[in-house]
Amino acid sequence: MKTVLVRVPASSGNLGAGFDVLGLALKLYDTLWVQRKKGRGLQVSIAGEGAQELPRNRSNLVVRTFSKILGPDWNRYAWSFEMKNQIPLKKGLGSSAAARLAAMAAANAFLKKPLSQEELLKRAALAEGHADNVVAAHRGGMCASLWSNRELRYFSIRPPSHWIAAVCLPDRTLSTPKSRAVLPKKVRLQDAVSNLMSVAGFLYGFLRRDAGWLTRGMQDRLHQPYRQKLIPGLSHVCKSAVRAGAFGSALSGAGPSVLGLCSRPKGPQVGVAMVKAFRKFQIPSRFLLLEIDREGLQVSQGRVR
Ligand code: HSE
Numbered sequence: 001m002k003t004v005l006v007r008v009p010a011s012s013g014n015l016g017a018g019f020d021v022l023g024l025a026l027k028l029y030d031t032l033w034v035q036r037k038k039g040r041g042l043q044v045s046i047a048g049e050g051a052q053e054l055p056r057n058r059s060n061l062v063v064r065t066f067s068k069i070l071g072p073d074w075n076r077y078a079w080s081f082e083m084k085n086q087i088p089l090k091k092g093l094g095s096s097a098a099a100r101l102a103a104m105a106a107a108n109a110f111l112k113k114p115l116s117q118e119e120l121l122k123r124a125a126l127a128e129g130h131a132d133n134v135v136a137a138h139r140g141g142m143c144a145s146l147w148s149n150r151e152l153r154y155f156s157i158r159p160p161s162h163w164i165a166a167v168c169l170p171d172r173t174l175s176t177p178k179s180r181a182v183l184p185k186k187v188r189l190q191d192a193v194s195n196l197m198s199v200a201g202f203l204y205g206f207l208r209r210d211a212g213w214l215t216r217g218m219q220d221r222l223h224q225p226y227r228q229k230l231i232p233g234l235s236h237v238c239k240s241a242v243r244a245g246a247f248g249s250a251l252s253g254a255g256p257s258v259l260g261l262c263s264r265p266k267g268p269q270v271g272v273a274m275v276k277a278f279r280k281f282q283i284p285s286r287f288l289l290l291e292i293d294r295e296g297l298q299v300s301q302g303r304v305r
Contacts, residue, residue: 001035001036001037001038001303002035002036002110002301002302002303003033003034003035003036003301003302003303004033004034004106004109004110004299004300004301004302005031005032005033005299005300005301005302006031006032006033006034006102006105006106006297006298006299007029007030007031007032007297007298008029008030008031008032008098008101008102008105008137008138008296008297008298009025009026009027009028009029009098009136009137009140009293009295009296009297010025010026010027010028010029010030010086010087010093010094010095010098010137010290010293011023011024011025011026011093011094011097011098011132011133011134011136011137011253012024012026012092012093012094012136012165012167012252012253012257012259013092013094013130013132013133013136013252013253013254014132014220014223014250014251014252014253015142015202015218015250015259015261016198016202016217016218016219016220016224016248016249016250016251017194017195017198017199017202017217017218017219017220017221017222017250018132018144018198018199018202019195019220019222019223020130020131020132021131021132021144021145021146021199022132022142022143022144022199022202023094023132023133023135023136023137023142023143023145024136024141024142024143024165024259024261024292025136025137025139025140025141025142025143025292025293025294025296026093026165026167026290026291026292026293027290027291027292027293028086028087028093028288028290029086029087030049030083030084030085030086030087030095030098030099030102031083031084031085031102032062032081032082032083032102032103032106033081033082033083034066034079034080034081034082034106034110035079035080035082036077036078036079036110037077037078037079037080038077038078039077039078040075040077040078041078041079042057042058042063042078042079042080042081043078043079043080043081044056044057044060044063044080044081044083045081045082045083046083046085047082047083047084047085048083048084048085048086049085049086049087049088049089049095050083050085050089050095051085053089054083054089060081061096061099061100061103062081062083062099062102062103063079063081063103064103065099065100065103065104065107065127066079066081066103066104066106066107067107068107069103069104069107069108069111069115069123070107070110070111073110073111088169089173090173090174090175090176091169091173091174091252091256091257092174092251092252092253092254092255092256092257093167093252093253093257094133094136094137094253096128096133096176097124097128097133097134097137098133098137100124100127100128100134101120101124101134101137101138101297102297104120104123104124105120105297105299106299108120109299109301117138118151118152120138121134121135121138121152121154122151122152124138125145125152131145131147131152131154132145132253133253135152135154135156136156136296137296137297138296138297139154139156139296139297140156140158140293140294140295140296141156141157141158141159141292141293141294141296142156142157142158142159142206142292143155143156143157144203156296157203157206157207158294159206159209159292160209162263162264163211163247163261163262163263163264163292164261164262164263164264164267164289164290164291164292165259165260165261165262165289165290165291165292166241166246166259166260166262166266166267166268166270166271166274166287166288166289166290167252167257167258167259167260167287167288167289167290168237168241168257168258168259168260168271168274168275168278168285168286168287169256169257169285169286169287169288170231170256170257170278170283170284170285171283171284171285171286172256172283173256174230174231174254174255174256175254176253176254178230179227179230179254179255180254182226182227182229182230183223183226183227184226187221187222190221191221191222192222194219194221195220195221195222197216198216198217198218198219198220199217200217201213201214201216201217202214202217202218202248203217204217205217205247211247211261211263212247214247214248214261215242215247215248216248217248218247218248218249218250218261219248220250220251223251224238224250224251227251227254227255230255230256231251231255231256231258232281232283233277233278233280233281233283234251234255234258236277236280236281237249237258237274237277237278238250238251238258238260239277240273240274240276240277241258241260241262241270241273241274241277242260243273244260244266244269244270244272244273244274245262245263245266245269245270246260246261246262246266246270247261247262247263248260248261249261249274258274260274264289267289268289271287271288271289272287274287275287
């Protein structure tokens, strides 16, 4: 019997201005343990996030993605999937990117001719529709990704170890398609220029480890203003995080969570400020203080008799 264990971190996409381009890996993990046995059949167990609502059959995103990558070998064996999920669903923390990556990486480990890591990432990004979460979850750290001649290129920057993320999770969910549906097809030139300025400042701040660039560097005019109607209080929450000591703050991915990037000692006060700010809009929420993951996707294989 062959087994594969995969661990994949949560991720926060966009980081404000870097819509669909920037992402940050966070120390909150989904783990997937797959066993290949003789015979036929499928067993799925799910613990933690999604245990109540996720399907335990072939329609499960992890199982579906796994079987697609595996191809004909899927029908030659019995498969057991054990999922332990820490990443909350539909909160803007990259749960679907993590599910797809975990499934693809696990299936890859069973292939006689495995896909390259580059190919795997490309497939995951195409399936997801944007690369920001999958690249961050795969590589760890703060990542930027870009398509060039149909190839996915990316780089990862390791932030200083005392930089953490305070993430405020409102007591509601928001699906990425719904959050993308409110975005305009065209944007104003001034808004595009403003975001270019932000991304330039943000990357400089990360490269130089100079947090002074991040407040402006996380300001967005391309997606957050439109998403605000789905997340009442968003701009107030972001401003409150910065007033409480965050370097910068932004909607986490497609939302509804909000991320404040800050130094470790400031984390609790940034988290509390965000919860209070949401409360003004009658939205209950809680916060997590998350370290930045530097390792990305981890895969280990074994054989059991
Ligand atoms: N960049 C994506 C978006 C992230 O903002 O829609 C979704 O997780």
